[in-house]
Amino acid sequence: MPKISIKPLFKLSKAQWQHVMSRVLEKEGGKLTPRGGEFIMDKFAPPVEKEIGTLRSKVPMFEGATEDEMKTITERLPIGEARAKYLSSPGQYMSPGPVGPSAKVLRQVQPGSSEELASGLAYEKLRESPLIPRELSRGMSVIKRDIPELAGREATSERAQLAAVAEQLWKDAVGGGRSMGGKMFENLRNSSRQRSHIKNAKDYFISSFVRWKQDATGFKRAYPREAKILEQVWGEFEASLPLGQGM
DSSP states (O other): OOOOOOOOOBOOOHHHHHHHHHHHHHHTTTSOOHHHHHHHHHHBOOSEEEEEEEEEEEEESSTTOOGGGEEEEEEEEEHHHHHHHHHHOGGGSOOOOOOOOOEEEEEEOOTTSTTOOBTTEEEEEEEEOOSSOGGGTHHHHHHHHHOHHHHTSOOOHHHHHHHHHHHHHIIIIIOOTTSHHHHHHHHHHHTSTTTTTOOSHHHHHHHHHHHHHHOHHHHHHHOHHHHHHHHHHHHHHHHHOTTOOOO
């Protein structure tokens, strides 16, 4: 099989970029054409790499629209901002799909902005990351395995999202099984009628969180101690979000 020689992309300094951009624009009459953009992306490496997350939501095309008359809105944000928005209100967004490949993007920006490379243009490599890190996907398996009355129904995307949020909270807000909060939930599990099929404090926290989020009033009536802790944990989590958005 013959070897295919791939030429490496050149990396340029800021001054070199200004020179390249000015030459390309000069040849194209002061405006970047698709041919000029293709030349730049084919020859030169993007100077900036950004990690992004993609949020998708369905909105009605008009008032009174049915489920079949919805359109999908796509929003791409820096990964930290995207995860914060998603975790603060998972029911607002569609279940995350597969992560797309990296892409080089050449776009016009406001001259003088921090994103400008040269001549009112920005050139970046966008690398998409999952909204829910891989280690958090275990949350849905907990729902299916340890909560029979939920697993027996259709496993909706909202439950999967809530389970993933709960797993993140267990790690970041509760502090894991060895923390004071973790030990409190282990004591609650031991005194709960769920202890026969929920085997550890983490899974009990996840199942409690999902139940509480889907029916806070009913859950508080049946599990007042668990509900009190969850209200505190969730309140602290919402207060920590940079976007100030709650579920």
